[in-house]
Amino acid sequence: MRPISNQRFNAFAAYCRSPQALAIAEEIHWFEADESRIVATIIRDRPDSEFAGLILGRDEKERYRWINATEFFKSKIQARAALRAKIDEIIPILEQHRKQGDNDKKPVDFFTPLKKTKQPLHQSFLNLTTLEGFSPAKEIIEPMMRWHEDADGNFVEQFQTTGFDSRIWELYLFSLFTEAGFVIDNSSAIPDFSCSGLAGEFCAEATTVNPSRDKKGKIVPPPPVETEEEMEAAIRDYFPIKFAGPLTEKLRKRYWERENVQGKPFILAIQDFQTPTAMTLTRDALPVYLYGYRKADDWSMEDPKVERVETHQWGTKTINSNFFSFEGAEYISAVIFNSSATISKFNRIGLQAGFGSDHVRLFRFGSACKTENGNPYITKYAHYVSEDAMVETWSEGLEVFHNPRAIHPLPMEMLPDAAHHFMSDDGLMRSRLPDWLPIQSFTRIEVEELPPQPDDNELF
Known part of the structure; x- marks a missing residue:
């Protein structure tokens, strides 16, 4: 069981999370085990401030879903120890634990080319x-x-x-x-x-x-x-x-x-x-x-x-x-x-979350609107994408143009991290901006050959 980032955990498991669950419990630590066949989180129960571990595994359709949990404990150290023990107990019998019994369809697969298509592969x-x-x-x-x-x-x-x-x-x-x-x-x-x-x-x-x-x-x-x-x-x-x-x-x-x-x-x-x-x-x-x-x-x-x-x-x-x-x-x-939501965004977030080849480096550059003390200004940026850099979110770069005539307006709270734009009667745009909003985003892909790594016998 090794610690992972919230970003990596979300890439595996965010799609099974109930919004209501986050209202009653806060995730504070995240883990993976058994070559990512298991992911887990320690939660803090908001009403009682007690801690427990939740374990997720791939179901029949290869989707991460809940398979087990620990009891609640007064300390997160106790919860972590119990979580490790529970995972060690489950790994040998994971195959029987991961089955949910509520579907019989094959896993969805985007990547295996279909045998018959009307058009050539893109x-x-x-x-x-x-x-x-x-x-x-x-x-x-x-x-x-x-x-x-x-x-x-x-x-x-x-x-x-x-x-x-x-x-x-x-x-x-x-x-x-x-x-x-x-x-x-x-x-x-x-x-x-x-x-x-x-x-x-x-x-x-x-x-x-x-x-x-x-x-x-x-x-x-x-x-x-x-x-x-x-x-x-x-x-x-x-x-x-x-x-x-x-x-x-x-x-x-x-x-x-x-x-x-x-x-x-x-x-x-x-x-x-x-x-x-x-x-x-x-x-x-x-x-x-x-x-x-x-x-x-x-x-x-x-x-x-x-x-x-x-x-x-x-x-x-x-x-x-x-x-x-x-x-x-x-x-x-x-x-x-x-403007930045292309395949390059998937590549950058994937790299930050620890996915992909170790040979891949991504260099991002462009222009952004930065806001300091309530004052926005345009600036250039250029940096290598890394797991240690500022976490890129899916909402980064999102702009919402609100309709002044909308019968059912969209509350800003629904997409809180986006830039929100409103047109006033005088034709001037009023905006609520995040601290950093990329306006132009370019990503250069570099694939480097790593030096040969010694095998274990050469280390001693």
């Missing part, structure tokens, strides 16, 4: 499953995927082929909502997420911005953004038009009329995958389209003037701006976005 899927540099991401997805219920029947095929980016975005949201303390109801495939927890209930639907294609299905590259003028033009019109397509498509489906959504906050979660780095460039365009305001040409920090935007035009295409003003949009509580 290059990013091949990278994830074959390249050593992505091993932290692959290994942290493995315990997560065991809890996935393929409600629409094609998740695995799309994950392996044409829908890889969209499915990674959905896996990110699954991790995000779990981390925030919500249980996800899989009884209905529509919308993508029906969440409940101590903070309340909400529903969410995922969508993505994808590459434009011509009539023959070939990808049409986005306009160049090499100069400041090109970038400003794209943010002014091209990128808002790209966000408009998937958002208005979801709006037309009127999810809020479904029985399982009625009366609850409803979120649209969007990510930009039109190019591999698009999400790092287009973030400023999203609120322009959502609220129909942009900075005036003479905008300054001392005089932050804004101007109304009625339409966006690029080439022959023209669309209306101010998504939240559209008919039916009052049922959209918020739109959420995270």
Whole structure:
């Protein structure tokens, strides 16, 4: 039995945790044993301040679930000793302990290529499953995927082929909502997420911005953004038009009329995958389209003037701006976005949690909004990802754009670690920001050969 971080324990077991359990007990230490076939935690009972150990093992579907526990003790030292003894007792007979007897389905497997698919395997899927540099991401997805219920029947095929980016975005949201303390109801495939927890209930639907294609299905590259003028033009019109397509498509489906959504906050979660780095460039365009305001040409920090935007035009295409003003949009509580939520986030969190090859090093760099003494400012950052560095969470980088017309507003407490943005009547954005919010995030993968290690006989 060896100690592990809360981050590593959550990667294994967060998906079976009941939000109500955290209301009556606090986890204070975490462990793994028997080559990670067992994970465990010591809890402190909040009412009585007594300590006990909980033991989890993989069930028939390879999902970590409760299998045993110690008694309660007055001290955590006693609880730890009892936990170690209980684990030593269970290991020889783990096979009989781990079986829950409530399912007979095979474990969910994202990674074994399906024998028959309509489309070729996606290059990013091949990278994830074959390249050593992505091993932290692959290994942290493995315990997560065991809890996935393929409600629409094609998740695995799309994950392996044409829908890889969209499915990674959905896996990110699954991790995000779990981390925030919500249980996800899989009884209905529509919308993508029906969440409940101590903070309340909400529903969410995922969508993505994808590459434009011509009539023959070939990808049409986005306009160049090499100069400041090109970038400003794209943010002014091209990128808002790209966000408009998937958002208005979801709006037309009127999810809020479904029985399982009625009366609850409803979120649209969007990510930009039109190019591999698009999400790092287009973030400023999203609120322009959502609220129909942009900075005036003479905008300054001392005089932050804004101007109304009625339409966006690029080439022959023209669309209306101010998504939240559209008919039916009052049922959209918020739109959420995270520029850093890509496969690289899984890789970084996986490495921090102790997953993947020892040869892998990840160097992260970009720009962030840092807040000190209530004053936000933009700064550059660059560092190697490590288990000893500041823990990256799934909510890091998340931005919530609240709808001022929402019939069912989303309480900030539901996603407390996100950046929350509110548009006021004067067209100026008011925000509640975390201390550190990555705006642009890039990750360089390095795979190093370690020097040969001596065997045990050479050490003596």
